[in-house]
Amino acid sequence: MNTPPNRKPAGYVSYLMVLTLGLTVLLMMMSTYRTATRSQQVQAEVTLRGDYDTKEEAVLRAIVPLTANSAMKAMMGGSDESSTTRQPLLWQKIFRQAIVDGNAETSVNNATLKKFGLADAVIGNPGDAETYSAQTFRAYDSTSSYAMPGLDQDFGINFPPPLETSSSRVRANDRDYPIITTKKYYGSLSASRVGASVSEYKQFNLIPYPNIRFGYTTPGEPFVAKRNWWAFRMNLADHHQAETGVQRRERDFVLSIYEVPSQLAISAEASAVLGEYEDGSQWKNTNIAGGVFASQARVGAGMNLERISGRNGLEISNDAQIGDQPLLATGDPTGVVLDENGMAVGTDPFAPGVRERYEITNGNFMPVSLSSESGRTAFIPINRGADFFDRYCVSDESQTLSDTTWSDYTIGARQCAMSLDIADAVSTDDPTPTTLKFRYQKNGSTQTMTIDLTPGSGTGLPSGYVQCCGEGQSYFFPYPVDVAYGYNGHYYYQYGVSGSITFNNARFGDPLYGTFKYGYFRPSYPWEVTLLHGTKTCITLYPERFAKFLALIGADTCAVNHSIAVNVDYPGSAVLQRPSIPCTELDYGVVLQECADLTSFTKGFSVVTNLRLYIADDFNTTATTPPAGSGLPSPFYPPCSLFAPEKRYGAENDPYNLKISGQLGSLAGAGDHPQASVHLLDVKAASDNEVAHDNLEVNLAPIVHPAALPPICMMNWLIVLEERRREFYEGNAVDH
Known part of the structure; x- marks a missing residue:
């Protein structure tokens, strides 16, 4: 008997289903890929x-x-x-x-x-x-x-x-x-x-x-x-x-x-120490309003500032207060966090997160800032250092794209409307000046007056002399004047005299025998050559005399001739040398006297010199009416600035008390003194002794209107x- 083979159930394959399924998977893959x-x-x-x-x-x-x-x-x-x-x-x-x-x-x-x-x-x-x-x-x-x-x-x-x-x-x-x-x-x-x-x-x-x-x-x-x-x-x-x-x-x-x-209360392109004298003691009798700028600064304990800005770094004591809020919002009213060792941490205003936390908490910028933090911003103090004081440190520039040259823009001595130069001296061994050159503005152009200091009769009357009387007559002068007596190029002079002057041979001598002579006068030069302490040759400036002097020589008023540079013309003389900085006793000096009332300088007054400056009298202590429309309060004083590598307060005598108001600054950049720190309130008297801290009172505030801007000032670019x-x-x- 034959057994039929086993057969599996009949089935079929649907091509349509396979294609549909494949197409679906393909479309899903394509969609996923897409x-x-x-x-x-x-x-x-x-x-x-x-x-x-x-x-x-x-x-x-x-x-x-x-x-x-x-x-x-x-x-x-x-x-x-x-x-x-x-x-x-x-x-x-x-x-x-x-x-x-x-x-x-x-x-x-x-x-x-x-x-x-x-x-x-x-x-x-x-x-x-x-x-x-x-x-x-x-x-x-x-x-x-x-x-x-x-x-x-x-x-x-x-x-x-x-x-x-x-x-x-x-x-x-x-x-x-x-x-x-x-x-x-x-x-x-x-x-x-x-x-x-x-x-x-x-x-x-x-x-x-x-x-x-x-x-x-x-x-x-x-x-x-x-x-x-x-x-x-x-x-x-x-x-x-x-x-x-x-x-x-x-x-x-x-x-x-x-x-x-x-324009700030303090502006220092230097490594400035604020709040401490050089001996380490804290500043006394000092009030500072507004902000402070320094290239670098260390703010000592006890300082209270509204704001401070810098370029290269700021170091702030934990005991200093900047602004009206603590720099850190920590819950601690002092803004200071202590670590497990009791040390202050997190007080660096430039640490990550500190600034952001402050601004979120207080809703404004933190009052401590560096220019490098500001992104698309740069703050550049225009500082020429010692060259700022010296008209002769550079040659004139030409072929410039700007109509204002860099030297004219950055050197304060070149910006002054007037200048007084020691142009020559007796010899290299005898520094006594023999020639001065005075430049001033008249009808929009610069005029030059050469002043021969050699004694003897002149060959002609210098500019500004006016005839006042004839031989044998007297004339009363209520203020100091220079007088001349003579005729036709032959004159004898006397300087800085006042009161009743009789113009005759008995007083002056006879400059031209047998000829009738006349008397002439002009206000005394607002300067003279003096000896400080009997040894140091100085140019003494008398700012209060400038108005009358400028009027008599036909110059523009003190509103135009509002600033003066006093320099040594060392390139133009074989016997003069460039002054040293720091100044030495062999260098000339500049003395300011008769400078309490500067109201004749309606646009302010500035002095720039590369010599040691002695402030021998009260300076700018007479108030005047504030400029119309400025809104500035009374008392208002003409805006003034004094620029010198060294300042001394007093001349023949040291002042007992010293009051300083306005603004303070330093041109000593880090490149000039890389290891040195500047202590702005360590000031010296004429004797080179420091003014006692207890005898110094300082009130500093910012400039808030251009009417309060002096003729010469330091410049910055933002x-x-x-x-x-x-x-x-x-x-x-x-x-x-």
Whole structure:
């Protein structure tokens, strides 16, 4: 019997089902792949946008110092000598260098790749490509290629107030270069948008302090400055869009260089010790209002300041109070946290999180700041050190892009309206001056008067002498005058006399025998050569005599001739040498006398000298009426400044009590005294002994109006790069 083979149940295969299932799986795979691809594309775009954000921020930060350096170089000799010297200072070159310095053409530089052993890595970032400033930056207007200057045009309230100029050269150059010059000024275009009269205060006016972390003063509050600004647009991704597929909106910026005259209670481009004398004791009888600036500073115990700002570092004692709130919001009213050993921790205002915690707690910027913390900001004190005092330390500069040279801008002695120079002396062994040169302003030009100090009859009457009577007659002089007696080029002189003077041979001698003679006078020179302590040759200035003297020689008034530099013309004499700093007893000195009433100097008074300065009388203690419209309180004193490498209080005698009001500063930068600290209140009397701390009273306050700005002052630059966000200003009448 044959057994049939086992058979499996019959079945079938549905091709339609297989195809449907396969297609479904395939579509799911494709959808997953597409989603993953889109996710990757989005992630790549987000990463690329973040990369552009980082690159743009690096470029913007690089623009700030590059602009400052170019603005300085444009004021220096030879900057306009040739295309080779001009081109590096162009806005185009500034922006191009910022791209390079900001490493905006690569995601990771070669040095970093080598450091991590990835020198042969292939970077797949489509945003890494050569970038040109012409493709990245453009100006707002059609007449400028890269940056639109805020000059000679009303740009509306969405831009800062414009400056004006009467110089076509400044107007043309400012479109191609960052130009800083005294020929830019505030005029009618900005009259309604600054805080003081533009007819009275053209160079510096009251404008809002920018909203930045660097607390030179309070953000938004008016301060004394001049704002030079340029506007431009930037899009780092625009010319790479075809490769990257990333479209970015153009960003708008205003780059400003604020010219800021030193106006704080204390301004020191030095390593300053605040709150302590050199012997370690605390300051006494000292009141300080407003802010303080120092390149470096150590704030000692017991100090109470509204704010402090620095450049290179600040060290603050735990017992010092800065602002009206503790620097740390810890629950402890002192703001100090103690560790397990009882030591203070977390009191460093620059420690991570401290600033943020303070600002969240108090709702404003912390009153301790460094310029390096402020991002697109730089604060630059313009400090020439010892050269600030000396007109002869440099030669005149020429071929500059700016109409104001760097030396004229930065050397205080060159900015003075008047100058008095020791031009010659008896010999190298006998420093007695034989010639003085006095320069002054008359009808807008500089005049020079050479004064021969050699005794004997003159060959002619110097400028300013007026005939008062004939031979044998008397004349009464209520104030000191210089008198001459003689005729036709033959005269005898007497200096600094007053009262009734009889012009005859008995008093003067006979300069021209057998001829009828006349008497002449002019107010005494507001200076004379004196011996201090019987040994030290000095020039003694009498500021109260300047008004009458200038009137008699036909010069402009003290409103124009408001400042004087006293120097030694060592390049022009074979027997004179450049004064030493620190000063020595072999150097000349300058003595201030008759200087209590300076009200004749209606625009203020300044003295700049590279010699030791002796303040022998009360200085500027006579009040006058505050300038109209200034809002400054009474008593008001003419704004004054004294610049000298060394100051001594008193001359033949030391003062018992000394009161100092106004502002204090130091030009001793870190480069001059790298190991030294400056103690601003360690002051010396004429005898070189320190003024006793108990006998010193100091009241310091900031300058709050340009009417209180002295003729000569230290200058600072504040460079700020601000973004104009369109959503903040389009359709809104707001000034940003």
